[in-house]
Amino acid sequence: MPETTPVVAEDPEALADFTARVRAGEQIEAGEWMPEEYRFEALRLINMHANSEIMGALPEREWIPRAPSLARKMALTAKVQDEVGHGMLLYRVAETLGRSRDEMIAELVAGRARFHNVFHYPAETWADVAIIQVFVDGAAMQTQGALRSCSYAPYSRVLKRICYEEDFHIQLGLDVWRALAEGTPRQRAMLQDALCRWWTPIMHFFGMPDRVSPHTEKMLAWRIKVKSNEELRQQFLRKFVPIILEYGLDVPDPNLRWVEDEQRYVYTEPDWEELRRVGRNGGPKSAERLALRQRFHAQHAWVREAMSRWRAARADGAVA
Amino acid sequence: MPDARAAIADPAVRAAYREWLLRIADDELVIGHRHSEWTGFGPDIESDVAMSSIAQEELGHGRAWYEQIAADDGGDVDRLAFGRAPREYRHAALLEQENDGWEYSIVRLVLYEAFEVARLRLVAASGHEPAAGLAQTLSREERYHGLFADTWLTRLAGAPDGLERVQAALDRAWPDALGLFESTAADDVLRRAGVLPSSPGALRETWVDTVRPVLEQCGLAVPPSAGAREGGRRGVHTAAFEPLLVQLTEVWKSDPEARW
Amino acid sequence: MQGRHRDAHVHAGDVHAPDAEMALVLAKENYTRRDPCVNLWVVRADQIHATTRPAAEMFVPATDKSYRFGGSYRQQRRVLQSSYKASYRDEDQ
Incomplete structure (x- = not known):
């Protein structure tokens, strides 16, 4: 999909009406008139969210075969299943904005689409499962929780279910986290190590502090964006730093501290260049994970073909 | 039929019964592990889920089966699932084979589910509690598994080059599937003691009667009834099992005493 | 999907599937993993007929329609006969 916003001359009356409705807190349904730029931005956001769920299944699924108890194995399978299911729901929403799922998946598999930065990193030990479930899902929960009040109704509806399930993931993750944090010294060390490795990607997760630009203003006015990147990052830190401290683990940033006067955390500025690189599918695991997706996509080409022939035969009434 | 509980008082019968339950538990663990490898990689998102x-x-x-065994043994469920040597596992070869394509996994599911339903019915009919009750409860979920498997099988085999692929998968899976019915001395002990109302041989007839029409309706040829790959029920497994077990137990074995 | 017997079916979502039979099989695990369900319906998306969005307006009453609601009569009674005991109709409900 093109990276730049389309320039379309919109009907000024329709545009004004649309903007007024959105400003008044109304939501837009699938199939209603919307400015091309709105469609483009909403689609870009939702398509990337869908991609991220599908790619986000990969780091954790590596630990399904190795989960250390039957209960953990079932719960982790169910958790990854939810992520895949979110992908399904989100691609459906994206489809209402004009792209087919097949097209979006083909683009993702070909490495031409983007997905969230955190899913470009390795999941090296069992403790990574805890970090992903608590902190990555916790971070996602801030963004998605805010977007429940976005202006596109089908997205907003689906986010309600997604957030409900993400909450289960965080609880599940906290249970794994607790077992490790209160476990043997080796288990604790594993957890601390995973936390250190994931800290930067998680700080990156919310993106760079927003520039004050007409584009950001418009996204906020149209409620395709609901809170600023920095607001979401602060919201996340307020909820999740206490969990680290409660279990006596070290926050991986020595400069992180709460500033009472400003009611915010200050932290070491992460390397934003790394985020840009990772975002362009240049992360440590981007190529490997895309190659895996490609392998299965190619392996299943005949299955997809078989299903579409079956569908066509049914539609013709050729198969009873 | 002699009273099952009384029969179980005999240590030899008790051991044979444990052996039988372990087969069920191991079959389910190993197939569950293989199926779970599809999570994230299904041919479409809905089927993945x-x-x-x-x-x-x-x-x-x-x-659930390990719990029943562990309750008798006084042991721990995870230790039972993760803490045994390869030769102590009692599942059949069919369940440990790698997911060699979606069509293989679907064929395996069709064959295994038909077997599992028949086996659960047998356990339920034994009247020996708590296993009978558990078997009754679990069959509820197997119904969907069978439905999913059959629905997919029909559609895969209905494709122009699908039939050939599915047939190849079936030919590959068949000898292993026949190995599900492998009988050991334990079966004789249980039958003589009247713990189980019928033999694995009878189970096999029921199974063939179930799967044959399903396969034939798809245009598939049912492979010959000879050449079962046995050994699983005695703890002799194929090359596919060891890597599976290493992966399955990797984290647990790094510290079996730890709480994970 | 129908949550319990005798409940009305409610829309849960959609799936991609090659036919209705497969759609039912897939809908079960995609939409009823956590919520209780006793029955599913599927229908092809292109077989759904809907009113248009702008038509929402025609559903909004333009005049007072409170005469259609029992509550408004109870209210009137309360105003007219202050001694009127709590309506038997309320107790019914």
Whole structure:
């Protein structure tokens, strides 16, 4: 999909009406008139969210075969299943904005689409499962929780279910986290190590502090964006730093501290260049994970073909 | 039929019964593990989700059977699932084979589910509690597994080059599937003691009667009834099992005393 | 999907599937993993007929329609006969 916003001359009356409705807190349904730029931005956001769920299944699924108890194995399978299911729901929403799922998946598999930065990193030990479930899902929960009040109704509806399930993931993750944090010294060390490795990607997760630009203003006015990147990052830190401290683990940033006067955390500025690189599918695991997706996509080409022939035969009434 | 409970008082019968339950538990654990490998990689998103549920349920069934065994042994469920040597596992070869394509996994699911339903019915009919009650409960979930498998099989085999692929998968899976019915001395002990109302041989006839029409309706040729790959029920496994077990137990074995 | 017997079916979502039979099989695990369900319906998306969005307006009453609601009569009674005991109709409900 093109990276730049389309320039379309919109009907000024329709545009004004649309903007007024959105400003008044109304939501837009699938199939209603919307400015091309709105469609483009909403689609870009939702398509990337869908991609991220599908790619986000990969780091954790590596630990399904190795989960250390039957209960953990079932719960982790169910958790990854939810992520895949979110992908399904989100691609459906994206489809209402004009792209087919097949097209979006083909683009993702070909490495031409983007997905969230955190899913470009390795999941090296069992403790990574805890970090992903608590902190990555916790971070996602801030963004998605805010977007429940976005202006596109089908997205907003689906986010309600997604957030409900993400909450289960965080609880599940906290249970794994607790077992490790209160476990043997080796288990604790594993957890601390995973936390250190994931800290930067998680700080990156919310993106760079927003520039004050007409584009950001418009996204906020149209409620395709609901809170600023920095607001979401602060919201996340307020909820999740206490969990680290409660279990006596070290926050991986020595400069992180709460500033009472400003009611915010200050932290070491992460390397934003790394985020840009990772975002362009240049992360440590981007190529490997895309190659895996490609392998299965190619392996299943005949299955997809078989299903579409079956569908066509049914539609013709050729198969009873 | 002699009273099952009284029969179980005999240590030899008791051991044979444990052996039998362990087969069920191990079958479910190993197939659940294989199915779970599809999570994230299904041929379409909806089926990925559905197959994942099936994996979770098979693992859950495995755990329920291990619980019954562990309750008798006084042991721990995870130790039973993760802490044995390869030769101590009692599942059949069919369940440990790698997922060699979606069509293979679907064929395996069709063959295994038909067997599992028949086996659960046998256990339920034994009247020996608590196993009979558990078998009754678990069959509820197997129904969907069978439905999912049959629905997919029909559609895969209905494709122009699908039939050939599915037939190849079936030919590959068949000898291993026949190995599900492998009988050991334990079966004789249980039958003589009247713990089980019928033999694995009878189970096999029921199974063939179930799968034959399903396969033939898809235009598939049912492979010959000879050449069962046995050994699984005696702890002799194929090359596919060891890597599976290494992966399955990797984290647990790094510290079996730890709480994970 | 129908949550319990005798409940009305409610829309849960959609799936991609090659036919209705497969759609039912897939809908079960995609939409009823956590919520209780006793029955599913599927229908092809292109077989759904809907009113248009702008038509929402025609559903909004333009005049007072409170005469259609029992509550408004109870209210009137309360105003007219202050001694009127709590309506038997309320007790029914």
